Amino acid sequence: MTLAYVGLGANLGDREAMLRSALAQLRAEPDMRVTAVSEFRDTTPVGLLDQPRFLNAAAAVETDLAARELLDRLLGIERSLGRTREGPRFGPRAIDLDLLLYGEEEIDEPGLHVPHPRLHERLFALEPLEDLDPDLVVPGRGPLAALVAGLQSS
Numbered sequence: 001m002t003l004a005y006v007g008l009g010a011n012l013g014d015r016e017a018m019l020r021s022a023l024a025q026l027r028a029e030p031d032m033r034v035t036a037v038s039e040f041r042d043t044t045p046v047g048l049l050d051q052p053r054f055l056n057a058a059a060a061v062e063t064d065l066a067a068r069e070l071l072d073r074l075l076g077i078e079r080s081l082g083r084t085r086e087g088p089r090f091g092p093r094a095i096d097l098d099l100l101l102y103g104e105e106e107i108d109e110p111g112l113h114v115p116h117p118r119l120h121e122r123l124f125a126l127e128p129l130e131d132l133d134p135d136l137v138v139p140g141r142g143p144l145a146a147l148v149a150g151l152q153s154s
Contacts, residue, residue, distance in 0.1 A: 001062045007098040007125045008057045015055035018095050025077045032063040038128035051092045058128035067102040068112055106139045123151050
């Protein structure tokens with residue numbers, strides 16, 4: 001079993017209901033088990049600032065799936081909840097599920113980058129991970145606590 005971490009975010013409609021629906025679908029997936037969920041955080045948009053605030057969280061998931069298979073399941077959940085890829089990059093979305101970490105692996109393949117390529121720059125993703133495991137080390141980037149501290153002091 002591999003311990004993976006999934007980031008969840010939404011900024012359209014009933015954000016909390018959407019995150020809860022995504023978590024319910026994650027829990028219903030075969031070959032994976034949600035072991036913990038962070039608190040939900042109301043966050044400021046990053047990238048495209050002129051949009052509604054986000055609600056973000058993270059989930060710890062134990063799985064036998066390969067990283068690519070896990071990502072495909074996450075994208076399927078997004079589609080089932082109405083996510084489309086229209087509009088500007090980093091723009092508003094009903095739901096966003098990101099594969100943040102997959103064990104201690106570093107993966108760089110077309111369409112699959114783990115750790116998530118901007119994870120180390122985003123408090124909205126790092127702080128929920130800290131809820132789940134404050135001693136976590138982000139492969140190739142270092143201790144989670146140091147990454148969080150560095151962004152909080154900026």
